[in-house]
Amino acid sequence: MPTPVRPSQAPVIGFPDMGQFWTAANLLSLSRAILVVPIAWLVYRGGPIGPMFGLIGLAIATDWFDGKVARWQGQVSEWGKVLDATADKLAAAAVTLALLxxxxxxxxxxxxWFVLLAITRDALLALGGLIQTRRLGHFTSSLWSGKIAVTALALTVVAALLASPEAVLEALIWFTAAVMVYSIVEYTVRFRAILRYGPDALESDGNALRREGER
Structure with a gap:
């Protein structure tokens, strides 16, 4: 009789087929990564406001369109997921460093401390994402806490760029920091569950994640 596989022995599936690299959607993601350079420079210099927010708006547009273009053209790929997330993390790191x-x-x-927290969080998520992708054989979607953290960080950056009152900016900084820490905890729970249970950690009823969270 075969020996049952324990959760800690969940097989490593390996990295997925990344798909086609040179697609219109991926070029949009790459263009966003390139736009990070002039945006960060203008943020560092404090303007001019018009060109700075114009480039930021263009970068946001590429973020909005890349996924839609991929779906329209039937070219959704793992490369697209990687490039999209990487461009976002580069933008966050460059702009927050410029504001520091x-x-x-x-x-x-x-x-x-706030900039270090934001960069460390993104670095941990990127590293953890690679490890768990190898275990699952595909990239996982973002958690809601992560999406809220990114939105809060964007609002904090905009408040700093618009020279908002000190009390408003400080409140946003502390709120964003709290959400980022909470998201790190949630991603850590999912990461540990995936390492222990493999694909079963993402089962629809979430039992594996709950078991891990109760440890």
Whole structure:
């Protein structure tokens, strides 16, 4: 009689077929990564506001359209998921670093601990994502806490760029930090469950994730 596989012995499936790289949707994601350079430079200099927000709007448009273009053309791929997430993380790191290091004359800055938290979170999620993708054989979707954290970070950045009142900016910083920490905890719970249970961790009723969260 075969020995049952324990959760800790869940097989490693390996990385998925990444699909086609050079697609219109992926080029949109790549263009967003390129736009990070002039955006970060303008943020560091404190403007001009018009070109800075124009480029930010263009970057947001590429983020909105890349997934839709991929679906319209039937070219949804694992490469697209990687490039989209990477472009977003590069943008967050570059802009928050610019807001940390820019001269005081350029506008309000973000505190060092906050920028380190944002960058560390993204780095941990990227590394954990690679490990769990190898276990599952496909990339996982973002958790709601992660989406809220990204939105809160974007609002904090905009508040800093618009030189919002100090009390407003400080409240956004602490709220965003709390959401980022909470999202790290949630992603850690899912990561541990995937390492222990493999694909069963993402079963529809969520029992595997609940078991891991109760440990």
């Amino acid at each position: 290091t820019r001269p005081e004359t350029a506008g309000p800055n973000l505190p060092l």
